[in-house]
Amino acid sequence: MKTTIINANIFTSNKDMPYAKSMSFEHGKITEVSCNNLSGNNIIDAKGMFITPAFLDIHMHPLWIALNYDKFACLPPHIYSIHEIQNEIIKRRKNNPTKWILGWGYDEGKMKEKRICTKYDLDSACNDFPVIIERTCSHICICNTAALLALNINPTNHDGVLRESEKFEAFLKIPKCTNDEIIHNLKLFSNDCFSKGITTVSEMLGNQNDLDIYLEAEIPQRILFTYDYNAIKDMDNLPPITNPKIKIQGIKLLADGSVSGQTAWCSKPYLNTENNGLSTVSDTEIIDAMNIAKKYQLQLIVHAMGDNAINHILSLKTDDWLSKIPSLRIEHYAILYNDLLKSTKNKHVAIVSQPIFMYAEIESYLKNLGNEFKSFCYPYKSILDQNIPLAFSSDAPATSWTDPFNPFIAINSACKRQSYNGIDSGINQSISIEDAIHCYTSNAAKIVGLDNVGMIKEGMSADFIILNQNLFEKDIPIEDTLVLQTYMDGELKFTRNIQ
Template sequence: MHELPVTRFRAGAVYSAGSADVESFAVGGGRIIATGTHAELADRFPGASCVDLGDRLVVPGFNDAHAHFADAAQGRLELDVAPAHAPDAPALLRRLAGATPRSSGWVIAAGYDDSLSGAINREALDAALPDRPVLVRHVSAHWAVLNSAALRELGIDETVVDGGGGSYGRDGAGRLDGRIYERALLSRYVSRSGAGPAPIPAPRPAEVVDAYRAALAEWNAYGITSSCDAFVGGQQLGVHTAAHRAGQRSLRVGMLLAAECYDDYAALGLGTGMGDEWLRIAGVKAFVDGAIGGRTCFVSEPFCGTHDHGLRITSPEELHALVRRVHGDGNRLGIHANGDAAIRMLLDAYEAAQRDDPRPTRHRIEHCSIVDDDIIRRIAALDLIVTPFARYASFYGGRLERWYGKDRTERMFAHRALLDAGVTVAASTDHPASPVSPFAAMQSLVTRTGDDGSLVGAVQRITPAEALAVYTAGSAAATGEERRKGRLLPGMLADFAVLDADPRAVDPFAISEIAAVRTYVDGELVFSRE
């Protein structure tokens, strides 16, 4: 029988979540086939080549369990108006005015943060670019600002009304001010079967392949080897499929399919677990409410200084019907719920579905941002998997307390409380809603200190070892792949990163400065700084 070639890897330490460090492991056929001491593996595999990684730490490849890779790749074709490029509204408008339109004639910009760059509206966009459609998407991706030409292109006029989980901003005179929120925006990107094409222009999947390749290189440079794309409609599926056919093999992608397209997917027989080890279906995505940074999440108490309780995107009746159907089909659900009122509503639906049709499927709560003891108890009882924001404490810093108050901030992204309750917690940057670096995200989890120096819910700090486990084993469980990835143990995929420092040993405030020296996927080197 032909034996697969074996390569031994020797390092200062090899971390595997939940297991003791070892110093050596062997790889064959893209899998870990043995771990142990260097002497043990040298005796067992005498003819194997050996890669000496020095005294560095090897960890399982990082896994961002809730990000938006296809959108991030397509975003490379859009104008970046993040505060680093547009620190205030005048700078943002100048950047827009100098932009080259897409072939469609539109100017589409992303990364806008009104809390740092300041407010813009339809009138300001009209002055900057009066003759071309302009869409400026908020960093949360849950709302945008459009100019008059874009509103006309989308068929939105002064007669439009709020409803169906979406809304339109208006000025003091009741005139549309260009802001478009939640499902009113989402519906322009994703259309249900038979509803016709989404009118906001998107590049053809083949046009995104080069940007996809560049995004892969960036993520591999951070030691990321897996991710779950947390919203995959027809456009995103086309992008991933085109890249898959082009042989992109350095990031394993799980996909949460957009619930708006569920009829189409179900008719094709697509469901959880289908695909291969590079591109597979992880479940179905839906929304209960809006965003934390966009201040549109559905909360029981209003945002500080307002009477605003946020937006409920889906009605209880719609939510229960969707959960019953997808759960009954045996598919996993990953449902977006940020605010405490939204999470309770989702838990009601999950509990009812499980009570009426008991199944072993482990569903997810995406973000699960504002919790309390009762919410955590209910999550644990259902054995749900949660993906709280890993980076938001540092990314938003003191703005969170300004928007939500100290009490709620202590209960936001509650990694400590959730882990203590035995809940499976996965890592999420929600990139491009926050930076993708796992090192900056782990520092945020460990220090709960904002980039602005603010302490953000210090009671929710976790240890560096726990942060590593969240970013590896926890994320693997979120896509149902805990038996194939997330740990460097025999039988697991040989996806790993070689770090220049150990997050468990450095100053917690230096974790973000750690770098991946090498990244391996399927046992093959896909990135090296050397």
């Protein structure tokens, strides 16, 4: 049956017809969009409510998020100090005497002590059972002595802090949740996504076992699956995909680390240090990854935060192997001491960035880069002015926020360029609400090659959301926006109960 919505404030993300008042959909597709009220038998009167296309989060880590449902968040508003982390560890040791104690999201900039936690802090709370706290950037973790021993790391003269490859190798050894537990948590994650208006998600660092979990879980969102380079490099062939909602999107490489961990590879040293960060991948690996991407006709998706990392990746790209979407994506694109925009544009590269970082991690940017960071970090306006493809995403859970994949926090950050505590994060690079929504909808869909979502337009899938406030109204708190309803393929997937 055709359903028609009337009296709505619709932002379509379709640049040919950006605004509308009414829309109809049937059999999962949008059949008509109009600036006047349409007629029909099944009418929904929106009474002026604001409607946009549903969001795509094209860089996130749902399996990490699923695992975090069983961990404790080391972040405000739950945790404000190392002492409170210690209390939580003591409580969990008492209540779950047989499980490793795991925390996520630690950010020393938000702690009362203003320092990174060490094994000695964790040992004082629990010295007879493994405890590991993951830093917000996901590139660093802190282990107590028992955890170091369990990971076959000599704790003598070791502060318990593991970085980059050492951290990633350690996490492979942590006792895993069962597949049934992971699938259960993925379904919780799916519900959370619908509550935030997200109908397309992505797995950005997967292996074959991860893909099998998604195939078994059958969450309703569309899934863009990207293989970790280390997982795909020795595969003879990619297995066929039987679920039409899963698309193999790309191959992921890590070219450097994080700003907050001072491991993003930059041309200038971090504030008051001689440290420029580090490269985490060889030229041989980059070229091999490009060749694999060409073989399977996939995007090469490279984590590069520092300008040295960005420039190095650009220098190694010699051709385009995909005709309809960018062959190379640079994720984050955070620090531009040097003007890389021209070479980025000339290399036909897309950028997928995370505005929530400068909103939630302001302490790390000020500490590591100084107050001048706002002049060379996340130049969204300049990127769009150069007509470089730009999309937004969350990289959840890898940021210092308990609600890391909330699109409205990111949109607020990109438009207002202020951190959660009101610090200017580069007002000269602020963008419009319209452009920010494009970055989460039509721009994102175009970058990943999904031609049936991202706009409210005739023939597109009926993926749209109804919000509690009009994002174009002046001085509204964008970050507090709530999704009232989420539709995917014309089906109502979420309704918020508001008292």
